Amino acid sequence: MITLKPGGLAWLLRHELRMTLRTKKTGPWAWAILIVGILFMHGIGALSVFGFSKLRLAPENLHLIFGGMGLLSVAIMLAASLQMTVNAIYTRGDLDLLLSSPIRPGTIVPVRLLAVGLAVMLSSLAMAACFMNPGAVMVSARWLVGYVTLPALCLLAVTVSFLLVLGLVKLVGARRARTAAQVLGGVIGISAALAAQIPNMNNSADKATQAQNFQAMAALGEHPAMAPVQWLGAALTGEPLPFLVLLLVSLGGFTVVTMALGPAFVRSVNAAAGTDSSPRRQQADQRPFAMRLRGITGTVLWKEWRLILRDPSLLTQVFSILLVAAPVVLPSVGKHISTASGEQMAFGWMGVVPVAGLLAGALVWLAFAGEDAPDLLGTAPVPARRMLRDRLLAAALPAIVPASALCFYVSLSTPWSGLLLWLIMLLSVTTYLAMDMRQSPVLGGRKAFQKRYQGNLIALFGEMLLGFALFGLGWFILKFLAPFWAVPLLLLLNAGALVVLLWPKRNNA
Amino acid sequence: MNKPAPALEICGLRKSYGEKEAVKGIDLTIQPGEFYGLLGPNGAGKTTTLKMVVGLLNPSAGSIHVFGTDTAADPVAAKRQIAWLPDEPMLYDKLTPVEYLEFVAGLWGIDARTATDRAEELLTRLELFDHRHERCEGFSRGMKQKAALAGALIHDPRLLILDEPLTGLDAAIARQVKDLLAERARAGCTIILTTHIMEVAERLVDRIGIIQHGLLLAEGTLDELRQRHGRDGASLEDLFLDLVSGKAVAA
Numbered sequence: 068m069i070t071l072k073p074g075g076l077a078w079l080l081r082h083e084l085r086m087t088l089r090t091k092k093t094g095p096w097a098w099a100i101l102i103v104g105i106l107f108m109h110g111i112g113a114l115s116v117f118g119f120s121k122l123r124l125a126p127e128n129l130h131l132i133f134g135g136m137g138l139l140s141v142a143i144m145l146a147a148s149l150q151m152t153v154n155a156i157y158t159r160g161d162l163d164l165l166l167s168s169p170i171r172p173g174t175i176v177p178v179r180l181l182a183v184g185l186a187v188m189l190s191s192l193a194m195a196a197c198f199m200n201p202g203a204v205m206v207s208a209r210w211l212v213g214y215v216t217l218p219a220l221c222l223l224a225v226t227v228s229f230l231l232v233l234g235l236v237k238l239v240g241a242r243r244a245r246t247a248a249q250v251l252g253g254v255i256g257i258s259a260a261l262a263a264q265i266p267n268m269n270n271s272a273d274k275a276t277q278a279q280n281f282q283a284m285a286a287l288g289e290h291p292a293m294a295p296v297q298w299l300g301a302a303l304t305g306e307p308l309p310f311l312v313l314l315l316v317s318l319g320g321f322t323v324v325t326m327a328l329g330p331a332f333v334r335s336v337n338a339a340a341g342t343d344s345s346p347r348r349q350q351a352d353q354r355p356f357a358m359r360l361r362g363i364t365g366t367v368l369w370k371e372w373r374l375i376l377r378d379p380s381l382l383t384q385v386f387s388i389l390l391v392a393a394p395v396v397l398p399s400v401g402k403h404i405s406t407a408s409g410e411q412m413a414f415g416w417m418g419v420v421p422v423a424g425l426l427a428g429a430l431v432w433l434a435f436a437g438e439d440a441p442d443l444l445g446t447a448p449v450p451a452r453r454m455l456r457d458r459l460l461a462a463a464l465p466a467i468v469p470a471s472a473l474c475f476y477v478s479l480s481t482p483w484s485g486l487l488l489w490l491i492m493l494l495s496v497t498t499y500l501a502m503d504m505r506q507s508p509v510l511g512g513r514k515a516f517q518k519r520y521q522g523n524l525i526a527l528f529g530e531m532l533l534g535f536a537l538f539g540l541g542w543f544i545l546k547f548l549a550p551f552w553a554v555p556l557l558l559l560l561n562a563g564a565l566v567v568l569l570w571p572k573r574n575n576a
Numbered sequence: 577m578n579k580p581a582p583a584l585e586i587c588g589l590r591k592s593y594g595e596k597e598a599v600k601g602i603d604l605t606i607q608p609g610e611f612y613g614l615l616g617p618n619g620a621g622k623t624t625t626l627k628m629v630v631g632l633l634n635p636s637a638g639s640i641h642v643f644g645t646d647t648a649a650d651p652v653a654a655k656r657q658i659a660w661l662p663d664e665p666m667l668y669d670k671l672t673p674v675e676y677l678e679f680v681a682g683l684w685g686i687d688a689r690t691a692t693d694r695a696e697e698l699l700t701r702l703e704l705f706d707h708r709h710e711r712c713e714g715f716s717r718g719m720k721q722k723a724a725l726a727g728a729l730i731h732d733p734r735l736l737i738l739d740e741p742l743t744g745l746d747a748a749i750a751r752q753v754k755d756l757l758a759e760r761a762r763a764g765c766t767i768i769l770t771t772h773i774m775e776v777a778e779r780l781v782d783r784i785g786i787i788q789h790g791l792l793l794a795e796g797t798l799d800e801l802r803q804r805h806g807r808d809g810a811s812l813e814d815l816f817l818d819l820v821s822g823k824a825v826a827a
Contacts (some may be wrong), residue, residue, distance in 0.1 A: 169789070358678045358691045366682025377670040377711075386759060440666035445632045447683040448655035459647070 070383040074170045079178045084185075086161075100529045108197035109534060116201045127289075127297060134293075134300030137220060139259045140195075144187050145223035145385075146256030151183040152225070152232045156336055167334065171331035179492070180225050180325055184459075188221040212305035215268040219317040226321045228252075233328060243462040244335075245379060253386030260389065327445045363449055364457045371434050371461035378437060392422045392534065407482035407553070416477050416488060421534035421539050423470035424495030428503035428530065431462035435504055456569060459504070463496050470496075483550045490557035491541040497564035498537065502529060581644030583608045583735050583766035584629065591624050591790075598624045600790035601638070606642070606768065606783075613760040614770045615783035617820055622664075622770045626632035626737050629768075630660040642735060642805040646681070656684065659733035663740035665724035669713035673704055673723045676712065677730050684731035691730060698726040704754060718749035725753060729760070736760065737768045742776060754780060774813040784812070788820050 111160040124132070155162075166176050195217055202210030231251065235244040302309035361369060375381060402414040435458070438444070444454055470492045478485020544553045584606040591599040594813065606612045616622045621627035627633040629640055631651050640647040640654075650716060660666075668676060682722045688820045699705040700724040707715070712723055721741065728736060731761040738757070742750045758780060761767050771777055778798065794801055798815075802808055807815050 356695075358672045358674070358681060358688050358694070358695065360678065360682045360686070360688045360691060363683065363685070366679055369682075370668070370675075370679045373675065374670050439668045441659065442662060443631055443680070443683075444664040445662045446630045446655055446658065446679075448652045449683060450652055481613060543740070 068267060074168075074174070076174050076178060078183060079165075079170065080292045083178050083182045090433060097529075100532065103353055104529065104532050105193070105197065107202060107206070107535075108194070112197035112199075113201035113205065116198060116205050119441045120206050122309055130300030130306075131293060132300065134296035134298070137216075137299045139262060139297060140191060140217070141220050141224050142223050142255050142262075144191055144258035145228055146252040146259065147187045147190065148183055148221075148225045148228040149248050149255070152180070153245050153252075155183060156232065156236075156332075162336060166333060167512065170335045173326050176329040176332045177322070177325040179506060180229055181323075181528045183228075184218075185226040185475065187225065189216050191221060192217055194237045200284050203299065209305050212310070213303070214312065216303045216313060217306075217468050219314050222317040222321045226317070226324050229332075230324060232533055233331050233335055234438035241335065241551050248527055249379075250387075253389075256386055264550075276455050297423050303332040343531060345465060362462070363453070367457035368461045368464070371458060372381055372465075374437070375430055375433050375461075375465075379435075379444040380433065383428075384433065386546050388422065388425040388429055392418065392425055402557065403520075404542065406481070407547055407549045408487075410481035410484045412477065412481045412488075412545065416473070416484075417538060417541055417545075419473050419488065420491050420537050421468050422494045423466040424499035424537060425530065425534065427463050427496040428499035429464035431459065431500050431505045434458055452569065459500055463500060466496055469491070484545060485555065487545055487550065488541070490554065490561060491537065494557060494561050494564055497568055499530075501564065501568045502533060578607055582606060582643070583610065583643060584768070585639075585641040586625075586629070587639045589625065589628060589634060589640065590636045591621075591628060599628070599635075602787070603792070604785060604790050604792060604795070606766060608766050609761070609764050611767055611768075611780060611782045613775075613777040613784045613817055614768060614787060615772075615777060615784060616770075616787035616793075618785045622787055625787070626660070626739055626768065626770065629660055630737060631655055632660075656731075657734045659731065659736050661724055661736070661738045661741050663743040665717075666673045666722040667712050667720050667724050668703055668726070670711055672709050672711055673726065674692055674708045674728055676723060679732050680727040683728035686731055694730050694732070695726070701756065713795060718745045720748065721745055722752070729756075731732075733765065735766045735774045736770070739770050740753075740772065741769065742771060742773060766810055770804045774811070775818060776811040784810070786816060786819050793820055794819055 069083060162179075166172070192214070195213055199210045199213040204464050232244065232248050235247050235251075238244075275374075297310055302313040360366065373398055404414045404417075406412055442485075447454070471489060474485050474489035474492060476485075477488055544557065548556065584604065584607045585605040586602055589599055589602045589604075592596065602621075607741060614626070628635045629642070629647070631647060631654065632734070635648075642654040643653045643657055645657070668679075671679065677695040677698075678691065681695070683686075686694070689789050696705070699708050702725065702728065704719065704722055707719065712720055715723065719745075725741070728738075731763065736757075741753060741757075745753065755765060756778065757769070761780075771779060783795070784801060785798055786793045786801075794804070796804065798812055800816055802810055805819065806813065807818065810818075
């Protein structure tokens with residue numbers, strides 16, 4: 068057995084890894100979802116690589132494409148690591164214990180950030196592997212260099228996010244820095260996701276247009292401003308010198324920044340302490356109060372909505388939804404679908420299906436995993452099924468109401484499509500509710516909530532797969548099933564999903 | 577004239593977690609208006625027993641009746657009469673005390689007028705009135721426990737069950753809580769309290785039950801326990817330690 072020096076970097080890193088790995092309990096269904104998700108994504112990866120290999124690009128164009136992909140990856144990793152770095156500072160966990168120990172901040176900070184990096188890297192590698200592995204088999208083993216360059220990019224993203232968070236704490240203060248970082252992370256992530264979909268939005272079956280697009284790209288590659296992107300692409304494809312420079316910059320930058328700014332991190336942590344609480348009023352509050360009681364359902368809805376709106380993670384959740392939904396929805400923008408009922412519906416409206424489901428799923432997670440007083444709900448004189456129904460309603464309504472309004476708008480021009488879209492959207496909301504509710508631990512509390520998307524590949528894959536599946540199901544029904552068959556089928560599916568959803572979740576015995 | 581139903585009647589109560597039996601057959605009857613202290617070392621089965629009473633756990637065997645209502649047959653009617661206050665306050669950090677009390681009152685179906693009056697009275701009595709519009713996240717542990725106690729009392733329960741309610745409270749707040757409990761007991765509320773602080777049990781409760789390894793070891797008033805175990809004049813702490821260590825024998 069290897070004995071590590073207590074208090075050293077390796078020793079602390081082992082502790083951090085042990086804590087990260089032990090907090091995840093994964094059942095056989097979750098593994099099944101993960102495996103199916105990985106295989107599905109490998110399938111998509113193989114198709115993309117096959118198409119890509121037929122292009123026969125010149126090296127400079129290849130570097131430009133890989134450089135662009137690298138930039139987008141860094142942006143997405145930066146968005147994720149910004150949120151995780153903020154959580155590392157504000158959620159604290161065992162940080163107080165570590166900081167009160169004789170271990171130097173110069174050891175604690177790199178290890179804490181390496182843990183952030185690992186979580187981001189695992190998600191990114193899991194996605195990238197779906198393209199790199201088929202690439203290595205179908206094109207060249209050189210694709211495997213991504214297993215080195217991607218972690219290097221990840222380390223770079225973590226370093227930049229660390230600098231950004233510290234800068235924000237300094238600039239706008241600890242109380243506002245959290246929200247500012249979440250918004251910044253969201254904006255970067257969404258921008259990256261949107262940018263990544265631009266080629267998909269412009270794609271065309273017309274060969275002449277395709278050729279024009281490639282010519283435009285080739286012309287862009289010759290622009291001097293694109294040199295750094297090409298250089299990054301060269302590094303990512305394993306060109307020796309750029310590759311070495313990338314490794315040196317990422318490793319060296321991370322080491323220097325985390326070692327040098329350890330004390331600044333400690334100051335930020337100290338400043339963040341207590342910012343979770345609203346400031347206490349200095350003077351006695353003389354405002355009178357009168358309680359407004361709205362029946363049990365109204366009471367539960369009001370409580371859940373109040374808490375959801377006040378949850379600091381709400382913003383992150385909304386941005387995450389857009390991040391997951393973007394690759395599903397954006398390729399359909401600007402296209403039309405000829406439905407089996409003989410209508411022409413704008414394909415983009417299908418976006419309402421995954422987005423409403425993802426939103427409901429995020430809100431139900433907030434309501435269930437973030438529940439601070441499950442025992443209070445358990446001891447209340449309300450039947451368990453009704454309590455469950457009301458809490459699910461609280462998560463579902465904010466998604467269903469605007470989505471229904473959109474479906475109604477669609478139905479004004481294409482009545483059958485609007486109705487079918489509405490039924491598919493309801494099915495999406497119900498299935499996401501069922502999935503996310505069952506994922507949440509019984510007594511998870513805030514800690515469990517923070518774990519979401521922090522290396523939780525299964526949740527991410529599960530949500531993306533479900534998004535694709537519902538989107539595909541919706542397309543199939545609209546395209547091939549006449550309303551005479553589609554409406555009863557969807558009603559049946561919705562009823563089944565409702566039964567699954569409202570079935571007693573767990574037995575406390 | 578019919579004798580009123582006991583506030584709590586437990587018969588042959590058992591609870592198992594797989595192989596492990598946490599509660600091994602408890603029989604207990606508590607009369608209305610009694611202040612009952614349930615004592616026992618850590619892991620004795622106190623909290624498990626009480627969680628079964630309040631409906632948070634399903635018993636493996638046995639029955640529980642609250643004021644004559646079978647908790648298995650009609651859990652909602654039974655819960656309507658009970659309030660549960662654990663050592664960790666069941667609070668929402670992002671709600672203010674007023675919003676929290678409004679939520680609890682709504683769950684228990686109290687009308688708005690009564691809820692407002694009771695909330696005002698409780699918040700004033702527990703010295704939280706000036707903080708009624710502040711979110712609980714900024715409260716000290718004592719203030720949180722007081723807000724949770726206000727939540728437990730807002731629906732005027734007939735049976736109040738408190739699991740270590742004084743843990744971590746400073747002397748002044750502990751006194752406020754004890755005074756309020758004594759006041760409720762005098763007003764006819766049945767109270768069951770678990771505590772590790774023997775002085776509190778000695779001063780507040782009418783009858784004591786000592787539980788260990790999931791079994792009720794001894795039960796009665798302090799004098800009855802002293803007499804039964806031949807320890808006249810012994811403090812509750814001495815008696816408790818002798819009982820759980822097996823030194824005390826029935827006289």
